[in-house]
Amino acid sequence: MPEKKMSMTTKILIWMGAGLLIGSLINAFASDVDFVQDYLVNGLFHVVGAIFISLLKMLVVPLVTFSLICGVCGLGDINKLGRVGLKAFSLFMLTTALAITLAITVATIVGPGEGFELAESTKTEFSAPEAPPLTQVIIDLVPSNPIAAYANGNMLQIIFFTILFAVCVLMIGEAGRPIAEGAERLNKVMMEVVNVVMHVAPIGVFALMAKTFSLQGLEMILPMISYFAVVALVLILHMTGTLMILLKLLGRVNPLIFLKKMRTVQIFAFSTSSSNATIPVTLRATEQRIGVDNSTASFIVPFGATINMDGTAIMQGVATVFIANVYGIDLGLSGYLTVIGMAVLASIGTAGVPGVGLIMLAMVFNQVGLPIEGIALIMGVDRLLDMMRTAVNVTGDATVTTIVARSENSISMDTFNNPQAGHIEDVHLPHAKKG
Numbered sequence: 001m002p003e004k005k006m007s008m009t010t011k012i013l014i015w016m017g018a019g020l021l022i023g024s025l026i027n028a029f030a031s032d033v034d035f036v037q038d039y040l041v042n043g044l045f046h047v048v049g050a051i052f053i054s055l056l057k058m059l060v061v062p063l064v065t066f067s068l069i070c071g072v073c074g075l076g077d078i079n080k081l082g083r084v085g086l087k088a089f090s091l092f093m094l095t096t097a098l099a100i101t102l103a104i105t106v107a108t109i110v111g112p113g114e115g116f117e118l119a120e121s122t123k124t125e126f127s128a129p130e131a132p133p134l135t136q137v138i139i140d141l142v143p144s145n146p147i148a149a150y151a152n153g154n155m156l157q158i159i160f161f162t163i164l165f166a167v168c169v170l171m172i173g174e175a176g177r178p179i180a181e182g183a184e185r186l187n188k189v190m191m192e193v194v195n196v197v198m199h200v201a202p203i204g205v206f207a208l209m210a211k212t213f214s215l216q217g218l219e220m221i222l223p224m225i226s227y228f229a230v231v232a233l234v235l236i237l238h239m240t241g242t243l244m245i246l247l248k249l250l251g252r253v254n255p256l257i258f259l260k261k262m263r264t265v266q267i268f269a270f271s272t273s274s275s276n277a278t279i280p281v282t283l284r285a286t287e288q289r290i291g292v293d294n295s296t297a298s299f300i301v302p303f304g305a306t307i308n309m310d311g312t313a314i315m316q317g318v319a320t321v322f323i324a325n326v327y328g329i330d331l332g333l334s335g336y337l338t339v340i341g342m343a344v345l346a347s348i349g350t351a352g353v354p355g356v357g358l359i360m361l362a363m364v365f366n367q368v369g370l371p372i373e374g375i376a377l378i379m380g381v382d383r384l385l386d387m388m389r390t391a392v393n394v395t396g397d398a399t400v401t402t403i404v405a406r407s408e409n410s411i412s413m414d415t416f417n418n419p420q421a422g423h424i425e426d427v428h429l430p431h432a433k434k435g
Contacts, residue, residue: 007423008198009264015202016209016271023213031214045211052204053272055197059280061150063190065162067283067298069183072166073176074295081167081299084404088300091246091400092308093344098242099310100343103234103317104336112226112318113325155276155306163299187294194280205271216383224381231318231385238314239392243399251403253416261289261422262398269390273383275305278394286398288422291415292405300404304397309347311389311396312357315382316343316364323365323374335368342367357386 023045030036075081141160143149149157169176244255265285269278279302286297320339324331331339342364358375365372405411415421 008201009267011202012205012264012267012271015206016267019206019209020213023210023215026210026214027216041211041214045207045214048203048207049211052200052207053274053277055200055204056268056272056274056277056280057153059190059194059197060155060276061153061158062186063194063280063283064155064158064298064302065150066183066187066190067294068159068162068302069166069169069180070187071295071298072163073170073180073183074293076170078167078170080408081163084296084299084408085303087404087407088303088400089307091250091403092304092396093347095243095246095308095310095396095400096313096347097340097344099234099238100313100317100340102238102242103231103314104321104339106234106237107230107318107321108336110226110230111321111325112230113322153276155302159302159306190280191284194284198281198284201268205267208271212383212387224378227318227322227378228381228385230322231315232388234314234318235311235385235388235392238310239395243310243396247399247402251399251406253402253406253413257416257419258290258399258402259395260419261285261416262395265394265398266391269394270387273386273390275308275390275393275397278390279305282394282397285422286401288415290398290402291412291421292401293410293412296405296408296410297401300401301397304400305394307347308393308396308400309343309360311392312360313343313347314392315357315385315389316361319361319375319378320364320368320370323370323377326377327371327374329370331368331370338368339364357382357389 026036026041072081075084140154141156143154143157143161146157146161149161169179240259244259247253247255247258262285265278265281268281269275272278282305283297283301286292286301287294317339320331320336323329324335343360347360361375362372364370365374402411
């Protein structure tokens, strides 16, 4: 029975490829056919894709809440919580700094945008969304109404409130034990819900890919091929080079095994373009496939999904060099150092803000004196690059989680080295016993 043996990653890859192919064909041959656009692209593909994204987002808040409570109570020591948090934060800042440095270095060598003809693009206007001041971001960390934070899915506020709640459960000792045990049971239920949702994943991924490529097509990349190629190259270099070197040196684990086990998560991130929507899948992979303790994974993965911006930082670095070349502006070493510093600070300052990539890019352009309307040039290919950026971001989240878990001795190397660990089983509903 070969179908039984086919892994979930293979199924998702096949359906993703089919979606890309069908979407590209629709874009090439049926972009003006009303029936195809109304009933397929904006009908079937849109509905199935939107339901799949909603299914994933539906899991995020309850899973993060119960996982975090289990995690903090599992650590059993507030000092350890602070230590894990500081290690994770430092590593996220380090990887972001390395990502944008690599991006600027490669882009400066390749020189995308040199000799670029500004024709119709100059007429395009771009209004940059306003970035909130840093003071407001710090104030917004604390929810004035936790219920509103949960209702709006504000991850930083949810993380803040849940950690505070879980720490207080620890502090009341024996009286808090039933709450911790209840959270553990609810967490197991949510993980099972993740398993069930994963079984419809291939169809959801197909619909998302088919819709994206039927609207975008592949030919829109051609005028921007130098920019697109450099961003894609640096994203791949960072994911398979920088992150894996850190994993080998600091985490002392085999990067090849790690990448193999992260494949499904990367495909999910690629198709959804959302680190937050991918949290359930990342959590499942880090705990069940890689072997990180729930206490460590449940804290670092949601934290990373909110503040880890490696992919976005790479896009900023290449975009800055590209736009500077297009407009013939020489930024010099000091300008590029400013971009690196700004990207690292902005990744904290704009965490959790919608449209974060464009806000950060507008802030950087303002700071170094590049025309903000230049962002309109790269908007066309940004959707496809966003998919790749998200795959890099979730790989970074899992890398830092693994490194911190290794330093805290909270990872099972038996699970990590077992290729079958955490494979998704077929879901069987329990039968009532006869008798």
